[in-house]
Amino acid sequence: MFTNNRRQQERTGRYGTPRVQYLQELVSEFQNSTTEESKERIVAHLANFAYDPYNFTFLRQLNVLELFLDCITEPNEKLVEFGIGGICNACVDPANAAIIAQCDGIPLVVQCLSSPVRNTVNYALGALYYLCNPANKEEILRPEVIEVIERYAAAGAVSVSFSNLAKAFLDKHISAQT
Numbered sequence: 001m002f003t004n005n006r007r008q009q010e011r012t013g014r015y016g017t018p019r020v021q022y023l024q025e026l027v028s029e030f031q032n033s034t035t036e037e038s039k040e041r042i043v044a045h046l047a048n049f050a051y052d053p054y055n056f057t058f059l060r061q062l063n064v065l066e067l068f069l070d071c072i073t074e075p076n077e078k079l080v081e082f083g084i085g086g087i088c089n090a091c092v093d094p095a096n097a098a099i100i101a102q103c104d105g106i107p108l109v110v111q112c113l114s115s116p117v118r119n120t121v122n123y124a125l126g127a128l129y130y131l132c133n134p135a136n137k138e139e140i141l142r143p144e145v146i147e148v149i150e151r152y153a154a155a156g157a158v159s160v161s162f163s164n165l166a167k168a169f170l171d172k173h174i175s176a177q178t
Contacts (some may be wrong), residue, residue: 019054047086
């Protein structure tokens with residue numbers, strides 16, 4: 001369920017931690033963490049907060065989008081999965097999408113299309129659906145990227161979710177151009 005100020009006040013209570021402070025604590029915990037397992041848990045938790053528009057301003061303020069992008073560059077497939085999941089959740093907001101693009105995140109998202117992890121590919125397809133706009137469509141709608149997305153669209157027997165997401169992308173960004 002999406003949050004608003006009144007609902008957040010009810011859930012937090014008089015002595016609870018304000019959302020921005022809680023998210024800051026998670027970011028600090030991530031930065032100070034020494035174990036991969038702990039980092040994975042924290043990034044997954046942050047990615048869950050990224051779906052709610054109530055948190056978008058806080059995520060930008062705390063540079064969480066950049067943290068997600070950093071995770072995508074890691075060799076740890078779980079960090080990549082949770083990082084791209086956070087990007088996918090957050091990029092429905094145009095301000096978040098703009099930050100992701102400004103931070104050179106589009107090539108990182110495109111790179112996730114070739115991941116061996118199903119969730120990572122699903123999140124990448126979803127993120128590209130929302131990231132593609134007139135300002136960056138040349139970067140996303142390159143022939144090699146379209147070819148990969150077309151293969152996913154044709155792979156309904158292998159993965160319905162890949163196929164559906166890829167078809168939605170093509171319908172919105174390719175079919176609309178013709």
